[in-house]
Structures are given as C-alpha cells and as structure tokens.
Amino acid sequence: MIHYLLLSVKALLAAVVAAFAAALVVAAAATARAQGKEMKVENWNCWGGTAILIAPVKDTVLATYQLTGTTRSVTPGGFLDGSSFECIGSSEVIAGAVNMAGHCLVVDKSGDKVWGRTTRNKDEDSFVYLGGTGKYQGITGKIGYARPVNYPSPRAGTFTGCALSSGT
Numbered sequence: 001m002i003h004y005l006l007l008s009v010k011a012l013l014a015a016v017v018a019a020f021a022a023a024l025v026v027a028a029a030a031t032a033r034a035q036g037k038e039m040k041v042e043n044w045n046c047w048g049g050t051a052i053l054i055a056p057v058k059d060t061v062l063a064t065y066q067l068t069g070t071t072r073s074v075t076p077g078g079f080l081d082g083s084s085f086e087c088i089g090s091s092e093v094i095a096g097a098v099n100m101a102g103h104c105l106v107v108d109k110s111g112d113k114v115w116g117r118t119t120r121n122k123d124e125d126s127f128v129y130l131g132g133t134g135k136y137q138g139i140t141g142k143i144g145y146a147r148p149v150n151y152p153s154p155r156a157g158t159f160t161g162c163a164l165s166s167g168t
Contacts, residue, residue: 042074046162047085053157061093065102067159074164083108089118097122103130112136 089102
C-alpha cells in the first residue's frame with residue numbers, strides 16, 4: 001500500500017509541475033496575441049510547494065496543492081523575467097488516472113498580473129487564460145502542454161522543481 005501511494009503521489013506531483021509549466025508558456029503566447037504580435041519565449045520556471053493527501057483506499061489518492069515560484073527569462077530582461085507566481089488546485093489519482101484542476105496567478109516586475117485555469121485528464125492537458133491587468137488586460141487563449149519529468153521530494157508532502165518553458 002505504501003509503495004502504491006508513493007507512485008500515486010508521483011503522478012499527482014507530475015500533474016502539478018505540468019500545470020505550472022503550462023501557465024507561463026500560455027502567458028507568453030496569450031500576451032503576444034493580446035498585443036497583436038507573435039514572439040518566441042523561453043523561460044526557466046522554478047517552484048516549491050506543498051500537497052495535502054487523502055488515500056481512502058489502495059488505488060485512490062485525493063489531494064490539494066499550493067505552489068509558489070519565480071521565472072527567469074533565458075534572454076535577460078525578456079518576457080516575464082523576474083516574475084513570481086502562485087498556483088492552487090486539487091487532483092485525484094484513481095487507478096493511475098490523473099484528473100486535476102487548478103488556477104495560477106503570475107505577477108511581473110511592474111505589478112501587472114495574469115491568471116488562468118489548468119486542466120489535466122486523460123483527454124486534455126491545457127491552460128486557459130481567464131484575465132489580466134495592465135499590459136495583460138484582454139488576454140485570451142488556450143494551450144496544450146507536455147507532461148514533465150517528476151522531481152524528487154525533499155520531504156513528505158512537499159515538491160520542488162524547475163522546468164524550461166518555451167513557446168510562441
């Protein structure tokens with residue numbers, strides 16, 4: 001049971017990592033569309049967070065998560081360079097199948113914000129923009145994303161990671 005629970009937790013944490021990576025790639029693409037232009041974006045995104053887990057039976061894990069982190073552009077001063085973010089959400093892993101829904105808020109150096117909803121299930125991995133302030137006002141868009149590699153947990157109930165996000 002403990003081994004199965006650990007595998008389910010890894011699937012849950014992979015979903016959380018994927019949600020965050022999508023949020024920043026979508027921010028870049030949606031902002032470019034809102035400004036009537038297209039641009040290439042490459043950002044390193046690093047985060048840490050906590051998860052609260054409930055495992056009622058062998059093949060089921062229910063969870064909530066919260067994570068915070070920062071973004072550095074590959075090109076110094078590039079899009080979202082030095083921004084911070086926070087994501088919250090919930091997930092279920094039942095017989096190895098992950099269903100997740102969450103929301104993320106990204107705040108850039110000028111204080112402008114973008115936020116959206118992430119979804120992961122057997123049919124879809126996506127992030128949809130719900131709104132923004134300042135230069136992000138009017139953002140719309142939806143993007144799919146690839147599932148990233150799991151990261152080791154420093155202690156039970158926590159997770160950390162970094163990922164390179166890119167898109168146009």
